[in-house]
Amino acid sequence: MDIKNLLILSMVKTIGPAFIKKNRHRLSKIASCEDIVYEVKPDESDNLRHYGTVADEIISDCKANDIKMLSILDDTYPSQLAEIGDPPSVLFLKGDVSLLEHVIAIIGTRHSTELGNKIAERVGEYFSHKYSICNGLVEGIDEHSIYYNGHVTKNVVGIISGGLLYKETCSSNHIRVIDDVINAGGLIISEFYPRQKEDKFSGSKASRIQAGLSHGLILVQSKADGGSKYTLAKYAKLGRPIGIIHYPSSEEYYTEVFGANRLIVEKGKDGLAQMIDLKKISSLNVGSILTLSGKEDYDKLIKEMETPKTGMLF
Known part of the structure; x- marks a missing residue:
């Protein structure tokens, strides 16, 4: 799952960092977040287009301001941070x-x-x-x-x-x-x-x-x-x-x-x-x-x- 889909998933009500951590291996093997949303929170499906627009704006802001994004699905995500119960699904970073x-x-x-x-x-x-x-x-x-x-x-x-x-x-x-x-x-x-x-x-x-x-x-x-x-x-x-x-x-x-x-x-x-x-x-x-x-x-x-x-x- 790419960063945009993970951002969208994190915007869905009741799907928080703890859920994403628990399901990270499954999420790393699929391309889109749609099936997860239909399964877990189907009444949010109509909002996915709006969430996608917001995700695009976030990605655009990051590119324009030299802000890196690091997903919990990424191999370089800090392993020590992943030990907490609800690690952030996406980290925003600026610097070294x-x-x-x-x-x-x-x-x-x-x-x-x-x-x-x-x-x-x-x-x-x-x-x-x-x-x-x-x-x-x-x-x-x-x-x-x-x-x-x-x-x-x-x-x-x-x-x-x-x-x-x-x-x-x-x-x-x-x-x-x-x-x-x-x-x-x-x-x-x-x-x-x-x-x-x-x-x-x-x-x-x-x-x-x-x-x-x-x-x-x-x-x-x-x-x-x-x-x-x-x-x-x-x-x-x-x-x-x-x-x-x-x-x-x-x-x-x-x-x-x-x-x-x-x-x-x-x-x-x-x-x-x-x-x-x-x-x-x-x-x-x-x-x-x-x-x-x-x-x-x-x-x-x-x-x-x-x-x-x-x-x-x-």
């Missing part, structure tokens, strides 16, 4: 796609403190020499983890919550950061159509892509009920290692702005389950939870990320 090979998410609160920002900058710069730094590029920890000495570090993968015609779809501050990342040779990714504006729901959807793409994740600074829990909730199902910044020498570390960090450091998986509102700890599937206080700990996390995991199939 090779950055997807080795990815680490560095996340935290939008309402970061000076201490949190300094830690994010140092951690981001350290890991950027070997990994692509992945997050939503929003203000706070995300932004500070990709800048060092006023410049974007090399190897940044930004997951945005609007379409990749971002000067039309994103806020002014977000546009500035996205421009910096692209100009530095980074990669911007979205699952939303190029002209689709960001909204209050798209950010939480984008967080699952951050989780899925990343071989490791570092929480720099967050309150116990902070928004980082959305990315952590998705990541905690993937059996991959988590690093938690631990800075006990600072008085600020014992305030609420580092509440999530202390909760997870002190209680481990129980603390993580509490933060992401998971009632049954048995539902967690995480690798090691490592406390990160310095470069020796960073290297331990890298070792965990590079240890092959078994049982993960696309």
Whole structure:
């Protein structure tokens, strides 16, 4: 099935990413989406012509703006992202796609403190020499983890919550950061159509892509009920290692702005389950939870990320 037919299929009501993932082998062997729609959602058949027109417009926008499209049916679709329950059927990408090979998410609160920002900058710069730094590029920890000495570090993968015609779809501050990342040779990714504006729901959807793409994740600074829990909730199902910044020498570390960090450091998986509102700890599937206080700990996390995991199939 080509990209146009997959776009059409993804527009059909009740046929979402989870359905397409489940049926990807079947879809890869057929040319048209019509038979699937007739079988699963026949009352949508009359809308296929309209969906086809929309798909043509999307493809035209991508061609005109140097936006790549990557289908879940494509062999080059990131296998680690395909492990989540509802991977995007089509990814829209602008920039250096090779950055997807080795990815680490560095996340935290939008309402970061000076201490949190300094830690994010140092951690981001350290890991950027070997990994692509992945997050939503929003203000706070995300932004500070990709800048060092006023410049974007090399190897940044930004997951945005609007379409990749971002000067039309994103806020002014977000546009500035996205421009910096692209100009530095980074990669911007979205699952939303190029002209689709960001909204209050798209950010939480984008967080699952951050989780899925990343071989490791570092929480720099967050309150116990902070928004980082959305990315952590998705990541905690993937059996991959988590690093938690631990800075006990600072008085600020014992305030609420580092509440999530202390909760997870002190209680481990129980603390993580509490933060992401998971009632049954048995539902967690995480690798090691490592406390990160310095470069020796960073290297331990890298070792965990590079240890092959078994049982993960696309």
